[in-house]
Amino acid sequence: MSGKLKESVSALIDDEASEIEVHRLLRNLDSEQDLKKTFFIYQQIRSVLRNPSDKVQRIPGVDQQMKLFQRISDAIDDEETFTIDSPTHRNWLKPVAGLAVAATLLMTVGIVFNNETGPLPDSISTNTPTIAQNVDTQPVEPEPELRELDEEKQKLLREYLNKHDRMTRLKGNTHLVNYPPGQ
Amino acid sequence: MKNFYLGTIGALLLSLGAGVCHADDATQWLDRMGVALHEQDYQGTFIYMRGSQFETIQVTHQFKDGRELERLVYQNGEEREIVRRDNELVCYHPDPHNADFDHNLPLGPFSTAFNDNLATSQDLYRFSLHGKERIAGRTAVKLKITPRHDNRFGYRLWLDEETGLLLQSQLVDRNRVLELFQFSSIQIGQPIDTAMLNSSFGDTAAVHQLSPVITEVAEQQSSRPVWRVSWLPDGFKPMYSRQSNLLHFTDGLATLSVFVEQTGTASLPDMTTSHGATTVITRRLKNAQGQITVVGEVPVNMARRVAESVEPALF
Known part of the structure; x- marks a missing residue:
């Protein structure tokens, strides 16, 4: 599992994941067992951080959470699927619904335990900017979407980015015009 | 009791007034930044991080006889330099046979048109000042640009207290930093050696124009x-x-x-x-x-x- 995916999991748990990151996670969730484990470990760390230390922690272990996730996923798979006009909707709706239900249930479990052990400590914040994670020592990998493109298409995409950069950053290239976009 | 109410109302009005001045002060700082970006002479090294791209760039900038002259020397990866004369950008590669012209072009976080267009964005963003911090050994004023709606990103800027030059910026989505620009060292207002504004690669360098020529x-x-x-x-x-x-x-x-x-x-x-x-x-x-x-x-x-x-x- 790449550092990028780990970073996305962290962002998801902190409610800071972008739409692209959520899609990327969903795409990799089925194929990468480590990703699920990381998700549950991060979830567990977050729960531990948010629980006062003077009470016994009753957060389910990663294995238990994996089993619970699997049972929920199996149950969703067994559900009768409604017919949707667009086949592309069906492709992503199921894992989204599965993850949403599983996450909701896990969050509910977390909330139950949180309620048992008292309010959240003020001194711990998990909502810090994730800049430090971006500047890690791992080799830099291209975005997964870019990696799927062949060399020629990557070049084309970079050309668009560079053209946009030049348009944006050079005053002589741009000035406001008075015709509205509709004309 | 009456004095208490009057005092409270007075304090409230003063605080409201202070809030308005706060925004005005922030926009004045942005005005200063716009001028400084064009007209300050400076030399330094900055980092620019965007996605998986992380660049360290040496910059020399001079404003002379109404013209902007600039040279960027890329410190990572393939050797290359960009020389700017106002809006004309030329990229130099030392080895014409192995030059990779298909590279990214990180020029920094803001358009040179930034200041000109800022007036149009007052309804869309809130501008506020947030004290002072130390960046690249200099005192900087921290300024936040917060979108009024969810459909765009925000900015945090650190401007040199003495000149208004941008020393650091972050482009943020809620609390998450998406882009980072930061000077690690900078000298402002020192005399610039003209040789520092020309490419150091000599006559054999591969040269390619990055901006369209004026006739187009x-x-x-x-x-x-x-x-x-x-x-x-x-x-x-x-x-x-x-x-x-x-x-x-x-x-x-x-x-x-x-x-x-x-x-x-x-x-x-x-x-x-x-x-x-x-x-x-x-x-x-x-x-x-x-x-x-x-x-x-x-x-x-x-x-x-x-x-x-x-x-x-x-x-």
């Missing part, structure tokens, strides 16, 4: 786009572009480019990706052969709506 402007200035965007986020206005297949928009801070390629088949698959704060979306044209590519510093859902609204313009 005259030829194409009257061209209007043959495509239009029927939906834009609030506050985005069209900007002049030299090419009829390129539409460019700004709200004063964020920018959006829409490229329309009418080739036989789409060159890229339909895709959505991001590079730091820059979203890229490609879509096949509706009812025509070709492809739309939307590139901009806006959230994905905004870029997607823009891409879906592209249609032929009828004059």
Whole structure:
């Protein structure tokens, strides 16, 4: 599992994941067992951080959470699927619904335990900017979407980015015009 | 008791007044930054991080006789230098046989048009000052630009207290930093050696122009786009572009480019990706052969709506 995916999991748990990151996670969730484990470990760390230390922690272990996730996923798979006009909707709706239900249930479990052990400590914040994670020592990998493109298409995409950069950053290239976009 | 109420009301009015001054002060600092970006002489090294791209760049900037002269020396990866004379950009590579012209072009976080367009963005962003911090050994004033709506990103700027020059900036989505620009060392106002503004690679260097030459402007200035965007986020206005297949928009801070390629088949698959704060979306044209590519510093859902609204313009 790449550092990028780990970073996305962290962002998801902190409610800071972008739409692209959520899609990327969903795409990799089925194929990468480590990703699920990381998700549950991060979830567990977050729960531990948010629980006062003077009470016994009753957060389910990663294995238990994996089993619970699997049972929920199996149950969703067994559900009768409604017919949707667009086949592309069906492709992503199921894992989204599965993850949403599983996450909701896990969050509910977390909330139950949180309620048992008292309010959240003020001194711990998990909502810090994730800049430090971006500047890690791992080799830099291209975005997964870019990696799927062949060399020629990557070049084309970079050309668009560079053209946009030049348009944006050079005053002589741009000035406001008075015709509205509709004309 | 009456004095207490009067005092309270007075304090309230003063605090409201202070809030307004706060915003005014922030915009004055932005004005100073705009001038400093063009007119300050400085030499230093900055880092620029965007997505997985991390660059360390040495910069020398001079404003002389009304002209901006600048040289950027890339410290990582393939050796290359960019020399700027106002809006003309030229890239130099030391080895003409092994030069990779297909590289990214990180020029820094802000457009030189930043200050000119800022007035249009007051309704879309809140500007506020947040004390002082130390950046690259200098005292900096911290300024926040917060979007009033969820459909765009925010900025945090650190401006040199003495000159207003931008020393550090972060482009943020809520609390998450998407792009980072920061001077690690800088000297401001020192005399600049002219040799520092020319390429050091000599006559054998491979040279390529990065900006279109001026004559192209005259030829194409009257061209209007043959495509239009029927939906834009609030506050985005069209900007002049030299090419009829390129539409460019700004709200004063964020920018959006829409490229329309009418080739036989789409060159890229339909895709959505991001590079730091820059979203890229490609879509096949509706009812025509070709492809739309939307590139901009806006959230994905905004870029997607823009891409879906592209249609032929009828004059």
